[in-house]
Each structure stands twice: as C-alpha cells, then as structure tokens.
Amino acid sequence: AMEKSRPLWDNPLQFIFACISYAVGLGNVWRFPYLCQMYGGGGFLIPYFIMLFAEGMPLLYLELAVGQRMRQGSIGAWKIISPYLCGVGVASVVVSFFLSMYYNVINAWAFWYLFHSFQDPLPWATCPLNSNRTGYEEECEKTSSTQYFWYRQTLNISPSLEASGSVQWEQALCLTLAWLVVYLCILRGTESTGKVVYVTASLPYCVLIIYLIRGLTLHGAVNGLIYMFTPKLEQLSNPKAWISAATQIFFSLGLGFGSLIAFASYNEPSNNCERHAIIVSLINSTTSIFASIVTFSIYGFKATFNYESCIDKVILLLMNAFDLEEGSLTADNLDEMKGYLMATHPQEYAQLSPQLKNCSLEAELDTAVQGTGLAFIVYSEAIKNMEVPQLYSVLYFVMLLMLGIGSMLGNTAAILTPLTDSRVIAAHFPKEVISGVVCFINCVIGLIFTMEAGNYWFDIFNDYAATLSLLLIVLVETIAVCYIYGIRRFEKDLHTMIGRKPNWYWKVMWAFASPLLIVSLFIFYLTDYILTGTLQYQAWDATQGQLVTKDYPGYALAAIGLLVAASTMCIPLGALLTFIRKRLKRENVSTV
C-alpha cells in the first residue's frame, strides 16, 4: 500500500518545544501554587516528585513512543495496536473536542483583559460611579473593584445557572478573535505549528523571569515566600495531598488527550523519545515550581498590602471617632492605644468595636485561590498596586495568552491529526478546510460560554468533561500496551527506534505502578462523586457581593452525565462495533 509521506517537524527542537508548549499551560500557573499552599507548602514537593517518577514520566514516554512508532493520530495508532481499541482513540478525540470548546474561552478572557490594559488608570483599579455620582456602584462597594470588574464587567454573570441571559457581544468578539488566532497557527499543520511553538514555549519563561525579579522586589513578597515554603509535613499524612499530587501530575502533562500521540507521530522514527519524555516532564514540573515562586511573592505582596490597608482603616476609624491628633496612632502603638482607649472611653469604644476588624497577615495569606479566580482576580489586584501597572498587566496577559494558545495547539492537533489521517476525509478536503471547519464549529458552540450564565457552564466543563474520562482512557492505554500489545513487542519496537531497550524502571512502572495509581485515583474520584450526592456550584450573588453555593438543576446534572458518558462509552462501543463487524465478515465469508 502506498501513502503520501507524513509531514515532519523541521528538527527535534520543534517537537520538544511543541510538547513543552502544550504541557506547560495555565494549570502550572494557577493550580499548582494552590495545591502547594493547601497541602503543606514545601512539603508538597515530596508527593509531587514521587508521583512524577511513578506515573508522570512513564506515561509520557509511553504515549510519545506509541505516537512515534505508529506514526498516526490517536485513532489510527490504537487501531494498529488492536482493532478492538479504536474506541480509545475516538474517546481521546471526543475529550479533546470538549476541552478545546471551553478552553479557548480562557484565551478570550485573556484578550479582553489585555485590551483593557492600555488605559490609565486600569479599569479594575477603581469602582465605577453610581447613577447620581454621589458614590460608587453598590455592588462594587460590597466587593472589591477587581472582583467587580471580573464578575460584572467581564462576565456580566447571572445569579444562577438557570438564568441564562443573552450572549455578551464583547466576549463573543474576543472568542472569535481567539479562534482566529488558533486557526492561524494550525492552518498549515506542522509547518505553521512548528514555528509558532518557538514563541509560545519560550515567551512565558521570559515573562515569568521578569515577574520573578519584579515579584521578589515587591514590598511584602518575602512574607508570601516564607509562608509557602515552610513545610507543614503533617499534611503528608493526609491522603488528599497524595491524590492531588497524582492528579496534578497526570493532568498537567496532558496525557490521554491524544495530543502527545499526534505530536510524536510527526517525528522521525529514530527520534530519541525517551530522552525527550524525561526532558519535557522535568521542565513541566520545574516550571510549576518556578511559577509558584512568582505567585507566592505576588500573594505576599497582596496580603501585606491588604493587611496594611486594614490597619490604616482601623487607625482612621479610631482617629475620627475619638478626634485624636493625626500621627498619634501608628501601626506600632495601635494595640496599646486600643487598650488605653478602651479603658478611658468604654462606651464609645464598645459602640465602635463591631467595625474594628482584627487585621491579620496570616488570614490574608490563608485565602487560597485557584483557577480563573487566581489568574484574573488576585493577579490583577496585585498588578494594579504596582508602579507602571499597564506594563506589567500587558506582560502578564500576554503570558497567559501564550500559555493558553500553546495548549490549544495541542488540543486541536489531537482532533485534526486523526481527521487528516483518515483517507475518507483527507482525500476530499484540503487540511485548511478541515481545520477551518473544526475551528468554526468550536467557536459557535463556544458562544454558550459567553452568555451571562456562561461561567457556570465553563465550570461544569472544567470539572467534569475531562477528569474521569481521561483516567479511564490512560488506564486502558497502559493496559493495552503492556498486556494486549505485549511489553516484549513494545520493547523491541523501542529498540528499533531508539537503539536500546527500556530498562527495568520503565517496565515496572508501565506494567504495575502506573496502572495501580490510576485505578486508585479512579476509585477515589468515583466514590467521592457518589458520596457527595448532589453536585453543587458557586454562584455569584450581586446583592451580597460574594459567591454562594447552589445545587445544580436537573438538566445540568444530565449534561454532566452526558459529558462523561460521551467519551467513556466510546471505548466499549468501539470494541463492540469491531466485534460485530468481524462477526459479520466471518458470516459473509462462511455463507459464500
């Protein structure tokens, strides 16, 4: 059989950069620092690195090797391993499709913030005025200006999932732009992607270094760093810490989506994917740690700033109430002055005490935030208090864009590679048209996330679209390669490609450690979902100016079920269909 030759990366560096660009994404910046904070600071690194060596590196090497060996996208590659496994490839494509649908909305938000960074003062620095100009908007008064900008002016969020509202045209524009950018990068396949990843992989590091220098020189940054790195080793006995470490490594590397298989399929067959797997996974983890140093210095700055503002407010309140001379109350003598005032004017002080908040630096540092909240609220709050905030704001959101687009390139590659590999579609349409159609469909569906209730649907997709399905997919992948394809056969293939057999570490991890870990993660999450009963979500209450917990309505739960089922059911369905097809073929042959 004849086949047109496969496009290749220009050099192995493009491949490494593509993998790094894909793996190093927003999760490194907004999820790892949160986990570090929650599960014992410096001590969290212990389970993190153990999991990296137990499941991260082996599984990454496995996927890269499969892609490089089979030289096909995920559907084709698993079909070659065993015809019954075509469902695994399809499941990967479905999950990647769901991911690309909602992930690009983050890029749209990054664009929105980026475009708004060219103003002085930054729009999230101050509250807008109310209608008769006597004070600030009520909702903005109750919460902070950065939260107001995020929830009201960016998302225009509705009070609950049921109140869908209308499509926000500004967000729709930004989403369209984000998809146009992605289309531009994937238009020509590896030819264009290969050049783009040079930028998307390296630019975030430049910005992170700038932020590291800026962050470390901020007032109060040291508080955040000390808080983060003091190891609280008692957290190691908490099973959640280990599970979070395993989950983080797993999802951070982007296993199971088919993107890594797609990227590796464009490699030269003699590419040393073992070395590349080690390099990529180490760079991914060190980037996470690097990003959390930056994040924690920013946290420290923000917490110190808020703490000092709180103290100033208390001082002002006391000065105004007791008509004390300016400058008589300072942060240092505050406590003794409070005692003195309490003694000399007991009634007035008692009246005032409900308003006197106890300012605590610990409490400020303890507010752990993750996800879009960290990226868009906490960081923008810290940025608005820096000097030349416009510059830092532009740098930061450009970095977010690079990280997001880099991951999007991987996602779309996972969808497009099987499509362009399949002779049915590729023969009739050039790859520009296929990419265009995929981007267009995703963009139109993505408009759901630009509605007023869009952020709630975003959270649904973020929490449920990929989690369980990926665990199942990777589990089936590992078992397939080790036991169905056979680990000896795989060893021989690797020997042919790289020139040496994988040593016992890889084999033990592939055959025993990684599958066991995945099974335990899977069981844990299933029992967690079952035990918690109804699923709940955080809704923004405009009247109170904070998030409240609500239950998902019935149709949302149905949507969640559909999301999980759509990808997981592909695996058994694929096997069943292949089985039926073989039976029919055999019957046809026998009847003739």
Place this chain on the structure above:
Amino acid sequence: VLLLTLFVVTIAHAELCKPDAQNAFKVRLSIKTALGDNAYVWDANEEYLFRAVVAFTMRKYSSKSTTRISNVLLCNVTDRVSFWFVVTDSSENVTTVPGSEVEAAIRMNRNRINSAFLLSDKTLQFLEITSTLSPPVEPSTPVWLIVFGVVLCLIVAGIVFLIVAGIQQRKKKNKESTEGENLEDKGEVTVTVENGIPCETLDLKAGHINGVFAADDERFTSL
C-alpha cells in the same frame, strides 16, 4: 453694659454652635495625610481663613446674601483637626441659616474651598455633605475596541496570506504532477506500508540511519 452684651453674645454663640446643633456641620481635616512634610499647623489664622471662605461661599451662592465673616461661628476644635461650624443670619446672630442652603452652597463651591486649604474632597471632609465624584474621562471609542481592531486586522491578514500561499503552492504542484503523470511518479515521495506499519521503521538497524542510504525515500522502486 458692654461686658453684659459681650457675655450675652458669647452665650448666644455657644447656644448656636455646639456639636449636633441645628444647621451645624462637622468638618474634619487630614492635613498631615494630604501634605506630609509640607503640612501646616492649624491655628487661629487658619480658622479665620475658613470662616472667610465659608462667608465667600454663602455670598456666591445667593447673590443677595450679606454674610459677613463674623456670621460664621466655629466651635469644639480638636487635635484631629475637626470642628463644628454654623452660619448665622446677618447682624442679629440669633438665628442660623438653614442647613440645606449651607449644604447647597458648599457643594457648589467645594473646589474653591478645597484649594484654599491645599486639600481634596477626601482630606477636607464635611460630614453629611456628600461630594459629587468626578467621573473618569471616557474617550468616544473605548480604547479596547481600537486595540481589538488592530489585532483582528493583523490576524485576518495573516490567515488570508497563508491560505492564498497554500492555494498557489497547490496549483504549482498540480501543474507539475500533470506534466509528469505519464512518466513514473518521481515527484511525490512515497513510503511503502506493510500492515499499516511503515517499512522504514522495520528496516532501521539499531535506530541509526546508515549514511550511505541517506535518501531513504528513494530506496524503494515505485510500483
């Protein structure tokens, strides 16, 4: 008699101007916060200036007003610097001007009052008199739309360029392939595939490409 009238006058003043009196307003200054090292000391001269500025404000508000500096009474000056003041009706010094008038007058001329003391709305506070906040400057087209437009044009230009270049390349390839169709197909690089696995990978020895056979693709005779 003179002493008696003075006594009566001071009592009358004390009656009119005291904390929470009718039509009286509390003023709070934060001089050190506003001016830092350049802060001036609040003394009797500053009080005189204040009374003068308030009298000016009242006169400006209603042009028929004949408020004099002596009509503005200050009391209860504290270290904070805060005090109460009240504006009395012309010469009698018995009744006070209604609070609403005073409030309206001060709101109108707030800017002038602030600049007389080198302070701002936040550092020279008239409690109970809300100030009109100045809205931020809004350009006619929002800035973000301009930046958005620029980026959008760049991206669309890039896409169009790449698509057109791709179409041209394909036209060139088609022309070449139609010319070489009668001869053996040497223009396209082909790879033989056995059982879905490319032969190349099966033939490589120990993963090293033999330099002699560098051009792998031409090794196989085309069928």
